[in-house]
């Protein structure tokens with residue numbers, strides 16, 4: 076996992092929506108954060124989201140497992156970042172008022188271990204804000220094929236970070252899911268052919284960027300299904316939405 080993120084670190088920001096994505100996420104998180112308290116960004120990555128939060132007046136500290144990703148975060152945030160495992164945070168018990176993670180819980184760590192650690196480091200009443208990789212998705216012909224591929228690539232749902240998957244894992248550690256907040260819809264147009272092309276490169280599709288050799292036939296099959304849809308070159312108008320999951324540590 077660390078090696079994979081080290082390898083993509085130089086191109087990560089540009090290939091994941093750049094500062095537009097980061098500023099959008101920061102805009103969703105900021106109204107839910109207390110500017111008087113520091114923020115711990117768990118899985119801070121290159122620091123692109125944390126830097127946008129800092130620009131909005133928040134004091135952000137970051138932890139990430141990948142030294143390659145963190146080198147970019149250090150350029151943005153200086154000494155406020157440290158190499159560390161989200162499942163074993165280098166942070167004192169009950170010392171954090173608020174923590175955030177964007178696109179972390181689908182990316183490799185065991186969410187149970189992350190919630191256990193978040194529950195340990197948060198003060199009673201503290202909040203953990205999570206922007207999942209899989210926001211609200213359209214239920215259209217493209218979406219059905221992509222979701223079926225995800226299910227085949229990840230039958231145990233270890234890369235799923237939807238509320239119904241995460242809520243019971245958080246509750247087991249005394250973190251209550253208070254619901255979604257700060258929904259930010261995005262409308263874009265993509266044809267089945269274009270979606271097949273991007274899935275084939277493993278770039279756009281969250282669950283497929285770490286493809287193993289045995290996964291390739293499944294991806295090829297999904298690409299064939301996309302290209303076999305009616306009017307495969309006609310873009311579909313797709314509305315998706317990113318949202319923030321709000322978890323609170325019980326008092």
Ligand SMILES: C[S@@+](CC[C@H](N)C(=O)[O-])C[C@H]1O[C@@H](n2cnc3c(N)ncnc32)[C@H](O)[C@@H]1O
Nearest residue numbers: 080118119120139140141144160161177182184
């Ligand atoms: C998809 S990136 C998201 C980075 C950043 N939050 C963003 O939105 O740009 C996932 C990040 O989680 C980090 N990560 C994966 N497993 C981790 C773990 N167990 N502990 C800490 N960081 C981890 C990766 O190194 C990577 O930087």
